[in-house]
Amino acid sequence: MDSGCYSALIVPAIGTWPRFDSPLRLGVMASGAGTNFEALHNAISCGDLDARIHLLVVNNPGCEAIQRASRLNIPCELRDHRQFASREAMDEDLVTTFRNEGVEAVVMAGWMRIVTPVLIDAFPGRLINIHPSLLPAFRGMDAIGQCLTSGVTIAGCTVHEVQKDVDTGPVLAQAAVPILEGDDREQLARRIQKQEHQLLPWATALAGQRWRSAAGTQG
Numbered sequence: 001m002d003s004g005c006y007s008a009l010i011v012p013a014i015g016t017w018p019r020f021d022s023p024l025r026l027g028v029m030a031s032g033a034g035t036n037f038e039a040l041h042n043a044i045s046c047g048d049l050d051a052r053i054h055l056l057v058v059n060n061p062g063c064e065a066i067q068r069a070s071r072l073n074i075p076c077e078l079r080d081h082r083q084f085a086s087r088e089a090m091d092e093d094l095v096t097t098f099r100n101e102g103v104e105a106v107v108m109a110g111w112m113r114i115v116t117p118v119l120i121d122a123f124p125g126r127l128i129n130i131h132p133s134l135l136p137a138f139r140g141m142d143a144i145g146q147c148l149t150s151g152v153t154i155a156g157c158t159v160h161e162v163q164k165d166v167d168t169g170p171v172l173a174q175a176a177v178p179i180l181e182g183d184d185r186e187q188l189a190r191r192i193q194k195q196e197h198q199l200l201p202w203a204t205a206l207a208g209q210r211w212r213s214a215a216g217t218q219g
């Protein structure tokens with residue numbers, strides 16, 4: 001059973017989308033299918049999220065996110081982590097790349113690599129991540145599998161500011177998703193992703209309000 005009325009138990013009240021003097025200048029990072037990246041793009045296209053995606057960076061050659069970027073006409077660059085001597089070296093490259101594109105904040109939209117202080121400190125409070133659990137529960141790899149084997153009955157997703165320890169940092173927004181009888185990983189993942197696609201653009205807008213007001217300007 002996966003009827004619409006069970007698709008989400010609790011989602012944040014999505015209010016009026018904030019407008020800025022100029023659109024938020026976003027960089028996005030993805031490792032796989034890129035559905036959250038496309039959800040950000042869609043929220044921008046329909047006029048909800050006042051932002052522009054300047055660049056998508058992926059770390060896996062051939063990942064589906066590359067085709068999405070091409071279809072959506074968004075610049076995409078590959079940074080294959082296997083080509084770097086260390087995590088720090090890769091993050092230095094990412095910082096330079098995003099700065100060169102004039103990016104003010106970076107969204108990890110399905111980025112499956114641990115990031116280091118090199119990237120985190122370059123975008124203080126402006127590096128955000130989506131994770132498929134109600135943090136602080138089920139940090140790290142295979143959050144959905146962890147959730148299913150734990151016996152909890154409510155799963156969900158979290159958008160948070162990135163800090164040094166994996167999947168920690170101030171929460172921006174969360175959505176709760178029920179685990180239904182007989183759910184397997186794929187079914188639960190699909191239901192969680194449906195919520196992620198609403199949550200990530202909204203949390204990005206909320207974070208954008210903070211970034212712009214901290215900078216003392218809306219522009």
Ligand code: GAR
Pocket residue numbers: 030031032033034035036037109110111112130131132140143157193196
């Ligand atoms: C999303 O469900 C996201 O929460 C998860 O990867 C998926 C990416 O899907 N992220 C993590 O697990 C990070 N720890 P997508 O490529 O279709 O957006």
